[in-house]
Amino acid sequence: MKDDRYEIRFGGSGGQGIILAAVIFAEAAVYEGYHVCQTQSYGPEARGGKSKAEVIISQSEIDYPKVIKMDLFLAMNQAALDAYFFDFKPNGILISDATFVEQLPTSRAFVLPFTRIARDDLGKEIVANIVALGAVGRLCDKVSMPALEKAVSAKVPAKFRELNVEALRAGAKAADTVDVSLLPRSIVSDEEAEV
Amino acid sequence: MSGGYEGKENVVNIEQSENRLVLQGNEAIVEGALASGCRFFAGYPITPASEIAELMSFKLPAVGGSFIQMEDEIASMGAIIGASLAGVKSLTATSGPGFSLMQENLGFACVAEVPCVVVNVMRGGPSTGLPTSPSQGDVMQARWGTHGDHPIIVLAVSSVRDCFEITVHAFNLSEKYRVPVILLSDEVVAHTREDIILPELKNLEVVERIRPSVPPEWYIPYEDNSRGVPAMADIGSGYRHHVTGLIHDAKGFPTQRSDEIDAFTRRQFRKITNGFCEIQMTKSLMMDDAEIAVIAYGAVSRSALRAIRIARERGVKAGLLQLITLFPFPKKAVDPVLRQCRAVLVPEMNMGQIIREVKRVNLSSKVVKYSRVDGQFITPDEIFEQLLAMYM
Amino acid sequence: MDEKFAGLRHDYLRHDKKFPHVWCPGCGNGIVLGALIRAIDRLELEKDELVLASGIGCAGRMPVYVDFNTLHTTHGRALTFATGIKLAKPELNVITVMGDGDATAIGGNHFIHAARRNLDLTAIIINNQIYGMTGGQYSPTTPYGAIASTAMHGHIEHAFSIAELAITAGASFVARGTVYHAAMLDTLLAKGIAKTGFSVIEVMSNCHTQYGRKNQMGDPVTMMKWFKENGVSKEKAARLSEEEMAGKFTIGVLADVDKPNYIEEYEKIREKAGAV
Known part of the structure; x- marks a missing residue:
């Protein structure tokens, strides 16, 4: 089956802006001409608890709207990482927030200090999700920075636009310090992969 | 393809258009309703349908319409019937518990033949159930929930684009046949955001109820005609008449005469039967050479589509019949699938509701049930496994 | 009955099918209907612009007899x-x-929510203290101690006072009349209909068939006497002690306030939303 389906999951705690990050990513992907499908699941509480959002992008119309096998997983804390790591592709990429994640379940992972960057460099911890989104955008290589910036600008109130665009760029810059090609090719061994 | 629904095969050219938006299913229902000319909404907050009320409260006043949050769903249903009687296309939206409350006045809309659209975003039940989980448990309630013998139209949506297009169909059918139309969505479709290009209004077919062409003194509010759908006068337009929940004669007055009661009941069914060809909408995919098939509706049909694509990759000749219209049950589309295929799978997020209708079409066919009732969405893999077992 | 009212009957009642009516001989509903017609005539309202909507029960059958835009809805849902x-x-x-x-x-x-919302509607509530059509079961206004077909040993619940409930819930206009004080009823209905905002007119009425017969008032005349003796004006009520008022009820206009109604307020919402 010719299928360019690319699947991203965003995990964190309620109130961390996980769903907003996914919505912005989906919007940016539409600017890039993709079909998108964005879903989320959450408990009844407005704040706290675990929160999960997913985005599927594809050149063709999307049938199943949820993640089948993740190409990319952004985990903003350890609880979300542990809870939502299932369905990870052998050659997927895990991006996690160094501030709240200590143990990694895969070696195809990057740990970047999103919350620290938001807090210390930008002075607003609340934009950690957008910092992470900048890194996701850069590492997945599916949407351009201008598309992400346009999407962020469309989704946040005018007076926070500058801060959020700055956050996006800070995240992308952090992502530039790592190299996807240096990761192990797949978390499944070569022998296994050949079977 | 059968019925009036122009479904398209999967790959389309992605257009870069100013109208290309990312909308949630619930938001697309609002856009569909407004595009259909809906100018009245009454509702009561409930998960997972509340976004429809919220967006309506914001958008309706800007187009000269009215929004009101009522004290409960009984009142919401009463208010939309009132507004529709006054000539304004009306919508309400709810989920299971609220849908149960609406059944009373839904019956009034049936008996008085008042066009209106009721969205039920299905969640797990019974009772308070699972407010944030998807389900398809209300299918038979949509058909039979209000008491008494009555026909009704029930449509199911599977995507954001459906939410727009099928909402327009819902209003059109409701206006054309003077029946309430139930639009079944579910938590998955309601909260999924997808890209959608909204058609320009001028390209959209919007149907209006037929109003009387005779002068008021000649008007007979429930007079039969070839279509079985009487002309409908707006309250306050000079055509003073009586509207009642009692079984009534052609003038709209309560009757106990058996000949009038019989004529009334039979006309209700006849008007829908007359429209079967256009009302019964389905979409078939990869059915041409299919040896086994999935019959699905709502969000599950998307898992099913994925599953038959996986199946085809593995050489399994599987096809999909997606039901847009659940009631009146699209027998004409289901029958050939049952004849063509050696087995048919009906996956549902309930213990088996629409499967009963499928089986009734042809009792000698092999119809396999697949139920998921744990508050989770059925995945493509689950359906594929079933298909594989059926194919062997 | 004067000639003018005979004429009104022909002007306002439907004559194409629906008589005789369903009400018992002597029922107060006919008096309320007469008062309603006279009030509407006094206000010179156009029939095309009038909507009369009812719920279920004996009162619910009223709209079918009059030549307005009429609606007979489900039980309790008229509003x-x-x-x-x-x-x-x-x-x-x-x-x-x-x-x-x-x-x-x-x-x-x-x-209560219609009263709170203050939409410009008029609610006429015919209070006969019983469920008449279904056979005399106790209602929210059946007095404590009364006999009903579901309270054969005497009623142990306490009655609502409808007019006071309406005032508390926020209605703009509240009045109470009786079918005995028929001329006053015309005026109360006319005032309520003319009032912009939510108006409530509670009408004490007789169901001698289901209520009266079980409670030593088995004919319309006895019930009328009861209304005559127990309905007291607001002014008179103010002079009576609590003991003297026991079992009596006030009649007349009980509340008349001006406040913004829902339609006016919603127009402002439309302006804010940028309606053209």
Whole structure:
């Protein structure tokens, strides 16, 4: 089956802006001409608890709207990482927030200090999700920075636009310090992969 | 393809258009309703349908319409019937518990033949159930929930684009046949955001109820005609008449005469039967050479589509019949699938509701049930496994 | 009966099918209907612009007899339908007629919220203190100690006072009349219909068939006497002690306040939303 389906999951705690990050990513992907499908699941509480959002992008119309096998997983804390790591592709990429994640379940992972960057460099911890989104955008290589910036600008109130665009760029810059090609090719061994 | 629904095969050219938006299913229902000319909404907050009320409260006043949050769903249903009687296309939206409350006045809309659209975003039940989980448990309630013998139209949506297009169909059918139309969505479709290009209004077919062409003194509010759908006068337009929940004669007055009661009941069914060809909408995919098939509706049909694509990759000749219209049950589309295929799978997020209708079409066919009732969405893999077992 | 009212009957009643009516001989509903017609005539309202909506019960059968835009809805829900009609066509004059069980038991929630919302509707509530059509079961206004077919040993619940409930819930205009004080009833109905905002007119009425017979008032005349003796004006009530007022009720206009109604307020919302 010719299928360019690319699947991203965003995990964190309620109130961390996980769903907003996914919505912005989906919007940016539409600017890039993709079909998108964005879903989320959450408990009844407005704040706290675990929160999960997913985005599927594809050149063709999307049938199943949820993640089948993740190409990319952004985990903003350890609880979300542990809870939502299932369905990870052998050659997927895990991006996690160094501030709240200590143990990694895969070696195809990057740990970047999103919350620290938001807090210390930008002075607003609340934009950690957008910092992470900048890194996701850069590492997945599916949407351009201008598309992400346009999407962020469309989704946040005018007076926070500058801060959020700055956050996006800070995240992308952090992502530039790592190299996807240096990761192990797949978390499944070569022998296994050949079977 | 059968019925009036122009479904398209999967790959389309992605257009870069100013109208290309990312909308949630619930938001697309609002856009569909407004595009259909809906100018009245009454509702009561409930998960997972509340976004429809919220967006309506914001958008309706800007187009000269009215929004009101009522004290409960009984009142919401009463208010939309009132507004529709006054000539304004009306919508309400709810989920299971609220849908149960609406059944009373839904019956009034049936008996008085008042066009209106009721969205039920299905969640797990019974009772308070699972407010944030998807389900398809209300299918038979949509058909039979209000008491008494009555026909009704029930449509199911599977995507954001459906939410727009099928909402327009819902209003059109409701206006054309003077029946309430139930639009079944579910938590998955309601909260999924997808890209959608909204058609320009001028390209959209919007149907209006037929109003009387005779002068008021000649008007007979429930007079039969070839279509079985009487002309409908707006309250306050000079055509003073009586509207009642009692079984009534052609003038709209309560009757106990058996000949009038019989004529009334039979006309209700006849008007829908007359429209079967256009009302019964389905979409078939990869059915041409299919040896086994999935019959699905709502969000599950998307898992099913994925599953038959996986199946085809593995050489399994599987096809999909997606039901847009659940009631009146699209027998004409289901029958050939049952004849063509050696087995048919009906996956549902309930213990088996629409499967009963499928089986009734042809009792000698092999119809396999697949139920998921744990508050989770059925995945493509689950359906594929079933298909594989059926194919062997 | 003067000639003028005989003429009114022909002007306002439907003559194409629906008589004789369903009410018992001597029923107060006919008096309320007569008062309603006289009030409408006095206000010189156009029949095309009038909507009369009812719920279920004996009172619910009233609309079918009159030549307005009429609606006979489900039990307790008349106000919900009326709300939809009024919002869709604010230029219409929308009147509902309900019974005591209809308006304050099954429809009680709609009633208090309609009063709170202050949409420009008129609610006529015919209070005969019983469920008449279904056979004399106790209603929310059946007095403590009374006999009903579901309270054969005496009623142990306490009655709602409908007019006071309406005032507390926020209605703009509240009045109480009786079918004995028929001339006053014309005036109360006319005032209520003319009032912009939510108006309630509670009408004490006789169900001698289901209520009276079980409670030593088995004919219309006895019940009329009861209304005559127990309905006291607001002014007179103010002079009476609590003991003297026991078992009596006030009649006349009980509340008349001006406040913004829902339609006016919603127009402002439309302006804010940028309606053209």
